Amino acid sequence: MMTVFTPKSMTPELVFTVVLAYFLVLLLISAVTSRGSNSQSFFTADKQSPWYLVAYGMIGASLSGVTFISVPGAVLSNQFAYFQMVLGYLLGYLIIGAVLLPLYYRLQLVSIYAYLEQRFGFWSYKTGAFYFLLSRTIGASFRLFLAAMVLQLGLFEAWGVAFWQTTIISIVLIWIYTYRAGIKTIVWTDTLQTTFLLLAAVVSIYLMKEDLQWSYSTLAQKIDKSSFSKIFFWETNSPKYFFKQFFAGASIAVVMTGLDQDMMQKNLTCRSLKDAQKNVFWFSIVLVIVNFIFLSLGALLYVYAAEKGIQLPTQTDKVFPFLAFNHFGLFAGVCFLLGIIAATYSSADSALTALTTSFCVDFLDADKKEEATRQRMIRRVHIVFSGVLVVVIVLFKAIQDAHPESNVIGSLFTAAGYTYGPLLGLFTFGMLTKTAVKDRWVPLVCVASPVLSYVLNLYSATWFNGFKFGFEILIVNGIITFLGLWLLSTGKSE
Structure with missing residues (x-):
């Protein structure tokens, strides 16, 4: 039921005040950062971003509202299995920084x-840009x-x-707050939004610990033994x-960072390659720690509900907001409201900027136009x-209403497996x-690859003795694209 999500402790007027104050701060940051901005500020932030600022802001952009809500909720069915994927991120970020x-x-x-x-030509370029969009x-x-x-x-209903x-x-x-300075504004607003995201998680853990009258060591033991x-x-x-x-x-x-214009656009605003590599190195380490905190938060949510005899919503994406609004004060x-808004907007605002950048540069040749035209x-x-x-x-x-049992983070990575696969194959072959x-x-080739991957995933249990693909269908998709490009080889060297 949607009504379980309605906050008891927060009136619509209070929610409106919090949201309004938050966006007024973002507008203030936008006004300051957009002074003297031009199209290059929108695209590259004039390549003047401090690496540590980019690294900190990228935490919020990488986690997003999906991690903020879905990762803690999915602990019910997946335990901490997601952390295995997070460990794999370290290898991925090493490739990004080194290659x-x-x-x-x-x-x-x-x-x-x-x-x-x-590397390949006009059609490969447009295909890659299309799959990013x-x-x-x-x-x-x-x-x-x-x-x-x-x-x-929490407000508009x-x-x-x-x-x-x-x-x-x-x-x-x-x-x-993004239309004037684009990525130049995003680099700074992301730092604010990452702070609110982390604050919401830390405050929630602290309040549950205090309500249960546990020490931090007891809390850790309860999570570990759950x-x-x-x-x-x-x-x-x-x-x-x-x-x-x-x-x-x-x-x-x-693919979702190294081959993604959104995430790479932030890295490319650093002053030098060395700064960008330092950004990726420190960001990847902190990201692993933060993801473990969110998984621990998810376990604690269910432990807390069991200790207090609270009946939780059946849809796991609603567990964290339900408890935060109705039981944490x-x-x-x-803090939760600020956290979810910050987590979501820190990735969504940069996505809108990156979509604009990619379409302008990749399809409209904006970098070849005069400044006023750009x-x-x-x-x-x-x-x-x-x-x-x-x-x-x-x-x-509408789809979510028709299938209320679905999990957003699972849907996100499933979609990524099919749409980012051709990009993985193109860049790897190149x-x-x-x-x-x-x-x-x-x-x-790039259209056939996702289709073949989908068919392979659909019948894998029948064809491979019960084996089922997970998120690694992305790798399969990339391999099929790679093989398709190999079949298109001319025998000549570039």
């Missing part, structure tokens, strides 16, 4: 997909859906506002199998993609070989 960043800085790219044009639109919509859901149930109207309000707020804390799974046919999760995590880090409710182009494309996100979020809401390909046929 991809040097390439991007050497070529001085604004859009990372321009590499595909230099598709992937990031889906991902940003998943994340913004969570924020819109919280605002709807009481005022009779429809969900689609809440979605429009959410997107408009992002557009207002049925939720199992990390490693060795059953080969299980989707939770360690090596499946680990290598899926590595590949997801590579007013302060925790405010500025007009940026504003128009920014508005168009804002509208696209609204439509996709409303569609996702960097591991020196062979030219028949460029005009590359789009066909």
Whole structure:
């Protein structure tokens, strides 16, 4: 029932005040950072971002509202299996720092997909950029859906506002503080939003500990002895199998960060390659720690509910907000509200900026236009993609209502496995070989690869003696794309 999500300790007027104050701060940051900005500020932040600021802000952008809500909730069914994937992130970020960043800085790219044009040709370039636009639109919509859901149930539902109207309000707020300086503003707003995200998790853990009258050592023991804390799974046919999760995590880090214009655009705002590599190194270590905290938070939520005899919502994505709003008190409710908004908007605002950047540069050749033309182009494309996100979020809401048992983080990574796979294959083939390909046929390979991966995933249990693919279908998708490109090889070296 949706009503279990309604906060007892927070009136709609209080929620409105908190949200308004939060966005006024974001607008203030936008006003300061956008002074003297131009199209290059929007695309690259003039390459003046301190690496430590980027690293800290990327924590919030990487976690997002999906991690904030879905990871703790999914502990009920998956225990700490997700941490196996997080460990795989370390390998993925090592590849990003050692291989991809040097390439991007050497070529001085604004859009990372321009590499595909230099390596293969026009159609490969447009195909790679298209798959980013598709992937990031889906991902940003998943994340913004969570924020819109919280605002709807915590504020706008009481005022009779429809969900689609809440979605429009959410997107408009992002557009207002990003349309002028783009990534230059995002680098700074991400630091604020990461702080609120972490504060919400820490406050929730502290309040549950105090309510249960436990010490921190007792809390750690209760989590460790619970049925939720199992990390490693060795059953080969299980989707939770360690090596499946680990290598899926590595590949997801590579494609959803290293081959993603959104995340790489932040890295490319650093002053030098060395600074960007320091950013990736420290960010990856902190990200592992923060993910473990959120998994521990998830276990504690269920332990707390059992100790207090609280009946939780059946949909796991609602467990954390339900407890925060209804059982943790007013302060925790405010912290949670700020946390979910910060977590979601820290990834969604940069996604909107990256979508605008990619379309302007990759499809409209904005980098070859005059400054005034670029500025007009940026504003128009920014508005168009804002509208696209609204439509996709409303569609996702309809799907979620039809399938209330679904888990958002699972849906996100499943979608990523099919849409990011061609990107993985394209970049891997380009960097591991020196062979030219028949460029005009590359789009066909990149369409066939996800289709074949889907069919393989659908019948894997029948064809492979009960084996089922998990998130590692992304790797399979990339391999199929790689093989398809090999079949298109011309025999000539690039």
